[in-house]
Every structure is written in structure tokens, then in C-alpha cells.
Amino acid sequence: MNTLRSLAALAAIPAVVLLASSCAQRDNAVAPNLGTPSFHFNVFTCTGFKMTGGGRIDFPPGTADKNPPASHEYETFGAHVIAEPNGQTDELGHCEGAKGSLEWVDHRREFEINGRPLNLHSVDVTWAELATDTDCEEGGVHWGGTLVIKNTGQQSRFEVFDCDNGEPGAGHDGFGIRLLDYPYEVLCPDPALPPAEPSCTLSGGNRQFHPTH
Numbered sequence: 057m058n059t060l061r062s063l064a065a066l067a068a069i070p071a072v073v074l075l076a077s078s079c080a081q082r083d084n085a086v087a088p089n090l091g092t093p094s095f096h097f098n099v100f101t102c103t104g105f106k107m108t109g110g111g112r113i114d115f116p117p118g119t120a121d122k123n124p125p126a127s128h129e130y131e132t133f134g135a136h137v138i139a140e141p142n143g144q145t146d147e148l149g150h151c152e153g154a155k156g157s158l159e160w161v162d163h164r165r166e167f168e169i170n171g172r173p174l175n176l177h178s179v180d181v182t183w184a185e186l187a188t189d190t191d192c193e194e195g196g197v198h199w200g201g202t203l204v205i206k207n208t209g210q211q212s213r214f215e216v217f218d219c220d221n222g223e224p225g226a227g228h229d230g231f232g233i234r235l236l237d238y239p240y241e242v243l244c245p246d247p248a249l250p251p252a253e254p255s256c257t258l259s260g261g262n263r264q265f266h267p268t269h
Contacts, residue, residue, distance in 0.1 A: 095191035095252045097198050097217050102141040102151035103186050104268040107197050107218050110134035111225060111261025118244035118256035120227035130259070131242055133160045133231065135216065137199045139184035139268075150183035154199060157181065158216070160233060162242070169207035174240075176233075178203045179211060190252035192230070194220035195265030203235075212237035218263060221251040225262025230255030 114123045114130045123129040137156035144152040158178040167174040184199035200215035212235045219230035232255040234241035243254040250257060 095189065097187045097190060097196065097252060097254065099187065099189040100151070100185035100198055101188055102143075102145075104139055104141060105184075105186055105195060105197060106136070106138045106266040106268055107195070107220065107263060108136040108266070109225065109261060109263045111229065111231060111258040111263065113231060113242060113256045114259045115242050115244065115256050118242075118246075118249060120257045120259050122259045128163045128165050130164075131160065131162045133158065135159070135218070135231075137181055137184050137197065137216075137218070139186070139197070139199070146183055150200070151185040152183050154181050154184035154201075156184070156199070158203060158214075172207055175206040176203050176214075177206055178214075187252070190219060191221070191250075192219040192252055192265075193222040195267070196220070196252055197265070205238075210238075217243070217252075217255040219251045219255045220263045220265035223262075225258050226260050227257065229258045229261075229263040231258060231263065232256050
């Protein structure tokens with residue numbers, strides 16, 4: 057259900073093609089709804105909060121079940137974000153006033169670059185907003201900024217769909233990421249998969265939402 061391409065092959069593609077691809081996706085930042093899901097990341101408000109923790113996603117398929125270790129079909133991450141709204145929105149309507157960090161590793165062999173797993177690190181986190189239409193029991197947030205592809209040194213804007221859906225985190229919480237300047241995403245826009253789409257279900261780890269108001 058997702059368009060995923062190896063970043064290892066991007067060097068041969070003109071930059072204009074990459075940017076055109078990202079712009080076509082950015083018209084609607086949220087992954088397209090399939091069918092009539094009850095809960096999704098579509099409606100947001102600017103308020104203070106903090107989200108912390110890390111985890112593992114076994115995508116594909118993005119369910120709570122772990123793929124065999126030898127398959128290398130999984131992703132791991134650590135991330136935190138603190139929203140401190142300043143009353144401003146950026147050109148895309150996102151709530152400015154945020155800080156945080158993200159480290160993401162995609163262990164799938166087809167995404168290796170120079171023999172190493174795809175490794176993404178945030179450069180800065182600039183916006184964050186509370187999702188008000190999800191089934192995330194504790195809190196769902198949408199946030200992003202700029203990151204660097206450590207394997208190549210290239211930078212890209214990114215967005216995250218982040219869900220604390222109770223305890224334990226594995227099997228309940230959700231996380232998803234999309235790059236906006238390269239055709240790479242790990243999202244699960246399937247209403248049959250908990251929690252709120254398009255986040256993928258954690259197979260390990262925990263996301264913890266902390267309200268600050």
C-alpha cells in the first residue's frame with residue numbers, strides 16, 4: 057500500500073524528479089484514507105505537549121508481530137518532541153514552536169547504502185501539533201522538521217505520525233515517518249491495523265505522551 061524505493065539508487069535520478077515526486081505527495085501530507093477508517097491523523101490543534109520513547113516496527117506489514125531476525129525486515133528508532141506553540145504557523149499550516157530529535161534505522165537489506173543500513177538523524181524539529189481525531193488513548197501527535205541521511209549527507213524535510221495508545225507500547229502504540237524531499241516512507245494507511253492510520257503498530261518499545269498544560 058506504500059510507495060517505497062531504495063535511497064541507494066537515488067544518485068542516478070535527477071534532483072528535479074525527486075522534488076516533483078515529493079511535491080505531488082505533499083499536497084496531502086496525511087496518507088490517503090482507505091475505505092472509511094474511524095480514526096486517523098487529519099485534524100490538529102496547537103497546544104503544548106511532550107512525546108518520548110523509542111521502538112521497533114516490523115514493516116512490512118507493520119503489525120505487532122515480529123519478522124524473523126534473519127529477514128532484516130524491521131526498523132528501529134528513538135525520538136522525542138516538545139511542543140511549545142508560539143502562535144505562528146508555517147507556510148503549510150503546521151504549528152511552529154517545537155524542539156526534539158529523531159534517530160531512525162531501516163534494517164532492510166534493500167535499503168542499505170554503501171553496505172550500511174539506512175540511517176536518518178534529525179537536524180532540527182520545527183513544528184508539532186496535537187491530533188484530535190485519533191484513537192490514541194493517551195495522545196496522538198504530528199510533527200517534523202529537517203533530517204540528514206547519514207549514509208550520504210543529503211538533507212530532507214520529514215514528518216512523523218506518533219501515537220501513544222496505552223500500555224504496553226508493543227502492540228498498542230504507533231509510529232510512522234515520511235520524507236518530503238525523497239520518495240521514502242514507512243506508513244500503514246490501513247484501517248484494519250491499530251492504532252490510528254497511517255502510523256504502524258510498534259512490535260517493541262514504547263511511546264509516552266506527556267501533556268504540558
